[in-house]
Amino acid sequence: MVSLEKQILYMIQHRHEITASELIHIYKDRGKSKQTIRNALSTLKQKGYILSKDRKYTLTESGAGVIRSLQLKISGENKAWDGRWHFVMFSIPEQLRSLRNTFRRELVQIGYGLLYDGVFICPYNRNTSVLEVAKRTGLEEWIRMGSVELEYGPITASLAEQIWPVQTIHEKYDQFIEWANVKLEEWSALLNPFTVVSPWNVLLQVLELGERFGEILLEDPFLPKELLPENWLMEKAWDLYDKHLNQLIPLLRSDSHLFSLIVPVD
Known part of the structure; x- marks a missing residue:
């Protein structure tokens, strides 16, 4: 999922419902064409993440599951690692290739890396997210999951750089x-x-900030510090993101309509 689609999901979650015309208006000054926004909405709808009724889009349970999966991945950043590895194995028939490719992409987005053909691993237990992806793609019967403590052949920081695009x-x-x-x-x-x-210019800056940082968060598997370079820049980047966002958000409060796109509606 590209950052634009993720951003639209978050907006719908915050606002509860939104129209295509409003999204087109919001993104036109971000250089996004009408067709780009309509394509993003069409993709989200085809995946079952959103519904449309009376020209308004709302989030489905599957769409909420996507957001939960991303939040779960990020929340693992501050957890101590117990040294265990969680794996997903599958051998999906060629006639289901499109669904198989979708499943692989979503595994990567929630933090799994390819160890061997058909074997993905993750240092944290994200089984709930994996099962949600499997259900969305209809591939539950083809996957196997488990966890192990490796007895031989440890996965080192050097090997992690081959499994995930760390550098x-x-x-x-x-x-960033x-x-x-x-x-x-x-x-x-x-x-x-x-x-x-x-406030409109502030919103555009918030969206650009979210797009730039969000693209990296989608790629980052949020590995434990034992598997990362000593000078890993995620914390510094996150601090700057928070600092800039906290600088901008108060400037939006004067426009409750725009503010509700960024901060959840009660």
Whole structure:
């Protein structure tokens, strides 16, 4: 799932319902065409993540499950690792290739890496998320799951870099940090009593911030520190993300309609 689709899911979750015309209006100043937004909505609907009724889109239980899976992956970042490995094995027939590819992609997005052909592993127990993906794709009967403590052939940080794109993600965090520092300076210059900041421009900046950081979070498997480089930049990038977001959110409070796109409605 690309960051745009994820962002739309979060907006629908926050607002409870939203129209295509409103999303098109929001994203046109982000350089997204009408067709791009309609394609994203069509994809989300085909996957069963959203429903449309009376020209309004709402989140399905499957869509809520996608958000839960991503949140579960991120929440594991602060957990101590017990050294066990959780695996998913499958051998799915060729006639189900499209569903098999979808299943593989979603496994990667919730933090699993390919150890061997048909064998994906993860240092944390994300069985609930895996089962939700299996049910969404209708592949429950083809998968097997379990957990092990390896007795021979440990998975080291060096091997982890072959299983997951650790260095690529590290570089993306570095690029985000550089971009976020520039944006923090730009917006800090605007925060004075003599400058009127448009809530609409604030929303566009929040969306860009979310897209840039969200793309990396989708790729990051959130491995335990034992399997990461010593200079891993995720925490620094996250701190900058939080700092910039906290700088922007108060500027949206004057427009409750736009504010509700970013902060959940009670």
